[in-house]
Amino acid sequence: MLIEFLSALLLGAVIYDLVSHRLPNYYLLLGLLVGFAWQAWAYGWSGVISAGAGLLTGFALFVPLYVLGGMAAGDVKLMAVVGSFLGATGALWAGAYSLIVGSLLGILYLLYKGHLGKLVVRYWAMAATRSRIAAEEGDAARHRFPYAIAIAAGTLLSLYWTPI
Template sequence: MPIEQMFTSIVLLGLLGIAVVSDLRRHRIPNLLVLLGLVLGLTIQTYASGVEGLGNAALAMLIGFAVFLPMYAMGGMAAGDVKLMAMVGCFFTPYDALWTALFSLAAGGLCGILIILFRGQLLQTLSRYWLILGARTYLAPAVDEVAGKPFPYSVAILLGTLASGYWLQIGP
């Protein structure tokens, strides 16, 4: 791995690590951290590839944002998660940012399933969603239900970024 690529990976993983710690502790991702990441990602891409790199980083940032925006609009995640995925995107090419966002969504689904299983709420959750599909109305989760608890999605973004980095290295 070239030194520039290693530096970029270390910077991105460091930023994601800080985001995960903040999200786990306070259920918030600091805007300043996201802004710093955006500036660093755009700067690194511009340094590596000039104006073309800046354009690719901006497009990749928009892809990361656009993939996560519908989840925010439906109430499935917080705005900080969407902004964090946009920040992650600007460290990649548009193609790689799309894969990273998709891997992060898959990691979030897997984390959600694991949380449901570990809390022993599989049947309760399945029955809740069967009721929603049948009634076609929103049923608010119970106080003790996993679906009503905040989920630190930055963990899924970190896992998705790591998985996509591995997958993109070995080739699609």
Template sequence: MAIEWIVLLSLAGYAALIDFRKHRIPNSLVVLGIAAGLAGQVFGAGWSGLGTSAISAAIGFAIFIPLYALGGMAAGDVKLMAMVGTFMAPQQALLASLLALMAGGVGGLLLIAMHGQLRQTLIRYTVMLGTHRYLVPAKDEVAGKRFPYAIAILLGTLGSMLWFEFAR
């Protein structure tokens, strides 16, 4: 089991590094990770591991795809979360996805606060909630800039791994 976790954390860590530097996650990295996750599940649980891997990937994908559809994240983030799921049991993929969402939310708020734009952003969101219309962030507003969400996915993955390791 340890080898799969090392592979997963290496892939997720590399994706986070690339996303931080270039604001993209290469498809080749995601495909390699999916292949490794599927192979690890089959090796560990036989052919039934293939089904487990597919369900877990679908969980990560299903949780993140609405955010992509609403313009809140890039397609690479959705694919990366699905890749992470291939290494996990369904419950763990669900926890990793939810922890990644929380890490992304906290990270985004910290970034906005560090730039002194928390009040400005909260006002914009309050207006949007009241009018049910999207207001584009100002050009200088950090909320409108790209966010390397692979870092949040890495943190959610690590958190899920630690939870399932120490909660036994």
């Protein structure tokens, strides 16, 4: 039941993100409430503690990316919701897989647009000059990326394939 509801929640988040490039707070709050309720129903107070630890872990994993401008706040909150379902260890695995999937999708998108070379040159120049160089107006690196896709894929991957 956990996997089914979490999968449905993530599917809804992906659809929201694809259509509107945002994740509504009411939708994320609903997911958070259900995550805590499920944990409490299944495991009692230890489940509530697990949900809280997962929420904090998921949030802590992605908030630095938000602060640096590489991720939207809704994506950080979605990872926190995922953590409330999976607990701290599950949130770590889901977050790690989500970052891997997101990186691969980003690289594939830049390859598709033919802008991977521009990105590599810009980051090489940034490393050499130790200063930030903004992407040009038409650069694919400036396009919005519906990261809920990566979070959904990474979370499901972590549920079905975790090497430990």
